[in-house]
Amino acid sequence: MVLYAAAFIAFALDLARRSAQVKAGNTVGVDGSVTTAPRVLETASVGSGVGASSAGGAASVAVAEAPAGERATDAADRAVATTGGRASGGRDGGQNLKGRFGADGSITQRSLSLRLGMAFTLLGFLLEVTADVVRGIAAQRVPWANMYEFSMTGTVLIIGVFLVVNTRVDLRFLGTFITGLVLILLGISTVNYYVVIAPLPPALQSAWLVIHVFVASLGTAFFALGFALSGIQLLQSRREVSGSALKFVKLKFLASLPDSTRLENLAYRVNIVGFVFWTFTLIAGAVWAERAWGRYWGWDTKEVWTFIIWVIYAGYIHARATRGWRGSRSAWLAIIGFAAVLFNFGIVNVFFHGLHSYSGL
Known part of the structure; x- marks a missing residue:
C-alpha cells in the first residue's frame, strides 16, 4: 500500500x-x-x-x-x-x-513523475504478487477462498491488467485512478476483511474454485479499467462541449488526454474482454453449483447479482453496437455496471447470507 x-x-x-x-x-x-x-x-x-x-x-x-x-x-x-x-x-x-x-x-x-509512478506501481505489483503467493503457500491452496484473499488477488489482477494493457496502448494517464481504487480496496480489506488461514468448506474443495473465482477476478480487473476510462470520457466529453469538465474546477490536464471518442472506444474494447470473462464466470458457476448442490440455478443472492452484472454489460454492448448509444449514455452504463460489481463484492458478500456465504467473516 x-x-x-x-x-x-x-x-x-x-x-x-x-x-x-x-x-x-x-x-x-x-x-x-x-x-x-x-x-x-x-x-x-x-x-x-x-x-x-x-x-x-x-x-x-x-x-x-x-x-x-x-x-x-x-x-x-x-x-x-x-x-x-x-x-x-x-x-x-x-x-x-x-x-x-x-x-x-x-x-x-518527458515526465519524470510519470515514470516514477509506473516504477512504484510495478514494484508494488511485484511485492503484492509475492504476498499473494506466500499466502497461498501458507494455506496450501489457491489464495482466493475468502474476502481478504479475494481482495488481494483481485487488486493484483487490476494492477496487472493495467500494466499489460500499457504495453499496447499508453494509458498511464489512468494511473491516479487505478492506484487510487486499489488503495481504497486494499485499505478496506486490510481493516475489515482480514482473517487467519482456515480450512476450506466442503463445497469449495473443488477445481472450480481455481477456475471460477480466478476468471471472475480477471473480468473484474478489465471492468475496473473500463470504469476508469468511462469516467475520464464523461469529463472529457463535458469539456469538449462546454469548455469545462466541472463547474467549479478546471481540469486542464484533460486537454492532454485522448478525445472522448477515443476514450469511449478504448473503454468498449476492455469492457468486451471483461464481459467475455464474466460470461464464463456465470457458466462455470452454474456448473459448479450443480456439482456442489445438485442444481444449476437456485436464485441465491450471489447468483442473482452475478446475473444482474452480466445483463448490465450485455445491455451496454448491445445498446452501443445496435442502438447507437454513444457518448455519455454508454459511459454511464459502463459505470453502473462496475458499481454493480462493487456492490456484489462489498455488500452481497458481507451482508447477504446464502449458499455463497464464504467471506470468512
Whole structure:
C-alpha cells in the first residue's frame, strides 16, 4: 500500500504538471511529454569550417540570453543543437540530442513523475504478487477462498491488467485512478476483511474454485479499467462541449488526454474482454453449483447479482453496437455496471447470507 500510495502521488503530480503546462500554452502529449514553443536565439554565426570554439561561443551567448528559470546546461545544449551538434568536431555530434530538441528549436521534455509512478506501481505489483503467493503457500491452496484473499488477488489482477494493457496502448494517464481504487480496496480489506488461514468448506474443495473465482477476478480487473476510462470520457466529453469538465474546477490536464471518442472506444474494447470473462464466470458457476448442490440455478443472492452484472454489460454492448448509444449514455452504463460489481463484492458478500456465504467473516 505504501508503494501504491507513492505511485498515486507521482501520477497525481503528473496530472498537475500537465495542467500547468497546458495553462502555459505548451503542447502536452498523451505520454506526458511537454513540447515548449521554439525560441529564436541571437547566437554567433557558425560557418562550415567553424570548430569547437565557435560552437562554444554560441553556447555562451545562449546561456546569457536564456529565459529566466532555464538551466544553463539546457541553454548551452540547445545552442549546440542549432549549430548542427558539431561542438566536438564530430559528424554525428548532434545525434545524442535527437528526441530532446526539435528541428525548429523546440524542446521536448518527458515526465519524470510519470515514470516514477509506473516504477512504484510495478514494484508494488511485484511485492503484492509475492504476498499473494506466500499466502497461498501458507494455506496450501489457491489464495482466493475468502474476502481478504479475494481482495488481494483481485487488486493484483487490476494492477496487472493495467500494466499489460500499457504495453499496447499508453494509458498511464489512468494511473491516479487505478492506484487510487486499489488503495481504497486494499485499505478496506486490510481493516475489515482480514482473517487467519482456515480450512476450506466442503463445497469449495473443488477445481472450480481455481477456475471460477480466478476468471471472475480477471473480468473484474478489465471492468475496473473500463470504469476508469468511462469516467475520464464523461469529463472529457463535458469539456469538449462546454469548455469545462466541472463547474467549479478546471481540469486542464484533460486537454492532454485522448478525445472522448477515443476514450469511449478504448473503454468498449476492455469492457468486451471483461464481459467475455464474466460470461464464463456465470457458466462455470452454474456448473459448479450443480456439482456442489445438485442444481444449476437456485436464485441465491450471489447468483442473482452475478446475473444482474452480466445483463448490465450485455445491455451496454448491445445498446452501443445496435442502438447507437454513444457518448455519455454508454459511459454511464459502463459505470453502473462496475458499481454493480462493487456492490456484489462489498455488500452481497458481507451482508447477504446464502449458499455463497464464504467471506470468512
